[in-house]
Amino acid sequence: MSWLVIVIIAYALNAVAMAIDKALLTKEVPRPAAYTFYISALGGLAIVLLPFDWQVPTVSALLFNFLAGATFTVGLFLLFSAIKQADVSRVAPFVGGINPFLIFVFAFLFLGERLGVYQVWGFFVVLLGTFLIAVELQPDKKKGLGQALVVALPAGIFFAISYTLTKYVFLHQSFISGFVWIRLGAFVAALFLLLSKSNRQAIFHTASSASGGSKFAFFTGQTSGALSAILVSYAISLASVSLVNALQGLQYVFLFAIVLVLKKHHPKLLAEDLSPRVYAQKVVSIALIVLGLFLISI
Numbered sequence: 001m002s003w004l005v006i007v008i009i010a011y012a013l014n015a016v017a018m019a020i021d022k023a024l025l026t027k028e029v030p031r032p033a034a035y036t037f038y039i040s041a042l043g044g045l046a047i048v049l050l051p052f053d054w055q056v057p058t059v060s061a062l063l064f065n066f067l068a069g070a071t072f073t074v075g076l077f078l079l080f081s082a083i084k085q086a087d088v089s090r091v092a093p094f095v096g097g098i099n100p101f102l103i104f105v106f107a108f109l110f111l112g113e114r115l116g117v118y119q120v121w122g123f124f125v126v127l128l129g130t131f132l133i134a135v136e137l138q139p140d141k142k143k144g145l146g147q148a149l150v151v152a153l154p155a156g157i158f159f160a161i162s163y164t165l166t167k168y169v170f171l172h173q174s175f176i177s178g179f180v181w182i183r184l185g186a187f188v189a190a191l192f193l194l195l196s197k198s199n200r201q202a203i204f205h206t207a208s209s210a211s212g213g214s215k216f217a218f219f220t221g222q223t224s225g226a227l228s229a230i231l232v233s234y235a236i237s238l239a240s241v242s243l244v245n246a247l248q249g250l251q252y253v254f255l256f257a258i259v260l261v262l263k264k265h266h267p268k269l270l271a272e273d274l275s276p277r278v279y280a281q282k283v284v285s286i287a288l289i290v291l292g293l294f295l296i297s298i
Helices: 003-025 032-053 059-085 088-111 117-134 145-172 175-195 197-209 212-238 241-246 249-265 276-297
Strands: none
Touching (some): 003 212, 003 249, 032 059, 032 175, 032 212, 059 088, 059 175, 088 117, 088 145, 088 241, 088 249, 117 249, 117 276, 145 175, 145 241, 175 197, 175 212, 212 241, 249 276
């Protein structure tokens, strides 16, 4: 299967996770530490894959594995902290915009990645489409956005470091071994959240107080997110980390489709502006992303 097909499926699954996260983060999860902990803990379940490719990395390789996982956990915590201060529809595009560019730079400097002329054009066209489909073009007067973006900036940096290290790991280890040890690194990093009493209370309170419906929604969202993470990681092991990450704009295309369906059948579930201006903005954005995909696939 082509890495491009794998990426498309991965970001479709992540769009499902994003839609659920958007609903839960504003209602069911009071502290970012709780959400970060459970996502990283679920990722730790990847250890069940280890018997299929049992490899114990060297000490130096294990360090890179754990750093890739730990920086991802830190990025998650910062991202959710920013989302608690401002709308996810504002924060996520900001992180999603700077992340691919930083990875492009890091991969060029530290991994020696070089893209073809059409791929470079496709990369920037997709980034432009991603920005347009995700951002709201009207001024934001909501309090806390500036502070949120100050937190979101290091989140994007940590994610970029994590994905660059992930590619480095896959260049030197098999996919299953590298993926499992990276996820274990993320889980170990999440355990440090338990050192704080307030975090422990939030984590255990979230687990005990969440309603049955929200637990099911969380499980569904994180299952989709976990499958997406596996497929994205596999695509990174096959192709350029810069291109794979740049194509995350696809998840906004799928998310827009999900919003359209929910708006029709469950209008109160996700509050989204679907005015004619927004429709036009999304259509142009999708056209740019499709054009970028075409250029990348040439």
